[in-house]
Amino acid sequence: xxxxxxxLSIPVVAGGAVLAAAGIGLGLKRLTIxxxxxxxxxxxxxxxxxxxxxxxxxSSVHLIMNGLAGLVLGWAAFPALFVGLLLQAVxxxxxxxxxxxxxxxxxxxxxxxxxxxxxxxIGAASPNRAMLWGALGGALAIAFTTAGVAxxxxxxxxxFVPAAKMVFFAHIPVMAIEALLSGAAVLLARRVKPELFGAxxxxxxxx
Amino acid sequence: xxxxxxxxxESMGVIGGIDPRIRVVAxxxxxxxxxxxxxxxxxxxxxxxALGVLxxxxxxxxxxxxxxxxxxxxxxxxxxxxxxTMPGDPLFEFAGFAASRQGLMRAxxxxxxxxxxxxALMALVGSMSSVTLGHALYRLRLPENLVxxxxxxxxxxxxxxxxYLRLRIAMEARGFQPATTLHTMRSFGYLVGMMLVxxxxxxxxxxxxxxxxxxxxxxxxFDAFRIGWRDWVFAAATVLVCTLIVAxxxx
Numbered sequence: 001x002x003x004x005x006x007x008l009s010i011p012v013v014a015g016g017a018v019l020a021a022a023g024i025g026l027g028l029k030r031l032t033i034x035x036x037x038x039x040x041x042x043x044x045x046x047x048x049x050x051x052x053x054x055x056x057x058x059s060s061v062h063l064i065m066n067g068l069a070g071l072v073l074g075w076a077a078f079p080a081l082f083v084g085l086l087l088q089a090v091x092x093x094x095x096x097x098x099x100x101x102x103x104x105x106x107x108x109x110x111x112x113x114x115x116x117x118x119x120x121x122i123g124a125a126s127p128n129r130a131m132l133w134g135a136l137g138g139a140l141a142i143a144f145t146t147a148g149v150a151x152x153x154x155x156x157x158x159x160f161v162p163a164a165k166m167v168f169f170a171h172i173p174v175m176a177i178e179a180l181l182s183g184a185a186v187l188l189a190r191r192v193k194p195e196l197f198g199a200x201x202x203x204x205x206x207x
Numbered sequence: 208x209x210x211x212x213x214x215x216x217e218s219m220g221v222i223g224g225i226d227p228r229i230r231v232v233a234x235x236x237x238x239x240x241x242x243x244x245x246x247x248x249x250x251x252x253x254x255x256x257a258l259g260v261l262x263x264x265x266x267x268x269x270x271x272x273x274x275x276x277x278x279x280x281x282x283x284x285x286x287x288x289x290x291x292t293m294p295g296d297p298l299f300e301f302a303g304f305a306a307s308r309q310g311l312m313r314a315x316x317x318x319x320x321x322x323x324x325x326x327a328l329m330a331l332v333g334s335m336s337s338v339t340l341g342h343a344l345y346r347l348r349l350p351e352n353l354v355x356x357x358x359x360x361x362x363x364x365x366x367x368x369x370x371y372l373r374l375r376i377a378m379e380a381r382g383f384q385p386a387t388t389l390h391t392m393r394s395f396g397y398l399v400g401m402m403l404v405x406x407x408x409x410x411x412x413x414x415x416x417x418x419x420x421x422x423x424x425x426x427x428x429f430d431a432f433r434i435g436w437r438d439w440v441f442a443a444a445t446v447l448v449c450t451l452i453v454a455x456x457x458x
Contacts (some may be wrong), residue, residue, distance in 0.1 A: 002279050006242050006320025013242075024353065033423065038410035041367070042361020045406040047360065048367045049399050054392070063397060072403065076286045083357045087364075090332045090340065093274035097238045128446050152286070159293035159310065163285040170281070177392060184396020185403065193404040204419045 001064065001145050002095030002103055003086070011155040016102030016152065018136050020082065023108055029079035035076070042072060047106040048085065054177055060182045061174050067141030069113030069124055071134065072196060077111040078104070110144030122186060122197045131187040134181035138182025146171045220265030220334075223350045226438045227335050227343035233445040234331040240449035249455035250319040256448050257326035264330040275326045282321075289314040297354040342430040355426065367406060374398055 015122075031039060043202045046069050053060040082104045088094040095103050114137040121133025150164035189196040222230065241253040278404060290298070293310030300306070332340060338358065345354040378394065385391050414422075 001281065002281050004278060004317070004321035005238060005324040006317045007282070010243075019222065025350075028350055028352050031356065036352060036409060037359060037413045037417065040356050041242060041363045041406045041410040042362035042403065042414065043360040044367050045399075045402050047364050048371050051368070052371075052399070054395055055387050057387055061221055061258070063395075063399070068399070068403075073391065079344045079353055079356055080360070083353075084359045086357070087337065088362065089325070090328060091337070092275065093271075093329050093333075094279075096321060096324050097328050098324070129243065149281070159289060159313070160285060162292045163288040166288075167281045168286075180389070180392035181396035181399060184234065184241065185400030187293055188397045188400035189404055191403075193407065196403055196407055 001106060001149055002085075002101050003097050003106075003149060003152065005096030007156070008099060008152055012152050012155050013098055013102060016099070016105050016206040019109075020078075020101035020102070020104040023075070023078035023105065023112070024055065025157055027075040027080070027201070029106075030076050031079070037197065039073065039076050039080055042069075043083055044078065047084045050084070050088075054181070055179065056173055061148060062109065062155060062179060064142065064145065064174075065138075065179065065185075066107050067112040067114045067118075067137040067139070067178065068134070068185055069184070070108075070115040070141065071119060071137055071182075073111070074119075075112055075113045077115070081111065083193040106145050106152065107146035107196065109148065110141040113144055114141045119197070122190070127187055127190040130190045131183045134186025135179040135183030137186075139179035141182075142175045142178045148207060220263055221335055222260065222264035222331060224437060225441045226432055226434050227339050228346050228432060229339050229434065229438050229442055230331040231343050231347060232336065232440065236449055237327045237331075239324045240452050241320055241327075243319075244452060244456040245316060245457045247316075247319075249452050250316060250323065252455060253323040253452050254319055254326070255289050256452070257323045257330065259325055260330040264329060264334040266334055271329055274329065275322050280320065286314040286317060289317075297322075314358070326449060331359075339430075342428055343432070346430070346432060356427070358426075363409075367402065369372075371398075371402060371407060374401065 047064055049063050049065045049133035052063050052064060066077070066081065069081060073080055082100075085095065085100060085107065087102050089097060089100060117140065118133045120138070124133065126131045132149050146168045150168050153160035153164040186197075231420065237253075237256070244250055244253065247271050261268065276325065279386030286333050290306035290310035291301070291304045295307030297305040298311060335343070338361065341358045341361070344357070375398075378398070383394060385395070390422045403449060
């Protein structure tokens, strides 16, 4: 979900940049000596995951996995996903330069929201229940991201509203895919290495 | 290696000799100038200027142009919809819907802006190594731990991509073929989960190895950026080009 430069109005681009800077700042406060390597390696993992194409009928979609990123990283998802978007823009030409703030907010804010909404469920006693919360988080993150894109477009001008609505509904299959994948990923991590959702990036409210 | 994401390679050519900090700032100034314009002549000269920088950067021309044109499907969809959703003078009709001239112009305008900015960004900044980019951003006063995060990410993208390919080969050796099935979704989910688990374990080993070498939370960032006469000439040229583009817009 990379919006390109030139599509959004200047106030929307500036507002996105301010929000992104605030979110990145909050995330950076949580980066300590102990978890900078972990955040970097996990950020690289989500970058590689975004290269995976999942077949969807005759076409295919690439993964975003921002719900899972939020569940693992908390607020650190903001700088981690920003770094990914920056590298994609500079080296692959995805998205744009000035819209980087808006794109960061659209991907990372849903990650943080999912962290607060679903993180406690990931710690549930039964791994199957954790899987359901993981699936919910995966679907919600894409729903919020698509809604964020639609809001950015609608704030720019009414001419974008019909297309923005259609983009939201067109992403329902993507929500389903991300839900299934996030659920399966959570189930595996809960069985193999529950510390993935452990204390490293836990936000204070669940402590 | 993921194509395009070089860690050590610096591109040669005129752009390669310019100070990385100047290149980053030039890309931002150029993007602001182009995005603020609406006039076709101004936008076309912006795209021409970006093409000129591409030649000076000596990046492979065709692959870079292919990357420039590639956009997310949803952006393409929104641009195609614009003539039909924007009110204005009807231009033509398609399946009973009238397309407006204003909408078409707006879509062309966005397409030109997006491509000019992305092309200039790839030519100016994408032509430096990702490590140099990290150092340039640090010298431009980005927070130190954000730069460290960037350098860590860049360092491990390739490692993890290799790991991903190994896991995919292991899956394919067991007869996995992706399709739109529940089995595929679960397998891909396990794949991502496994990559996360391995990434966390790898980061524990990295931290241990770094701690015993005295890592205290930051690396010394050595670089020898020096601004010389070429950099000033390049900066002046950037300002001149941006001023010309904006002048075309106002005229």
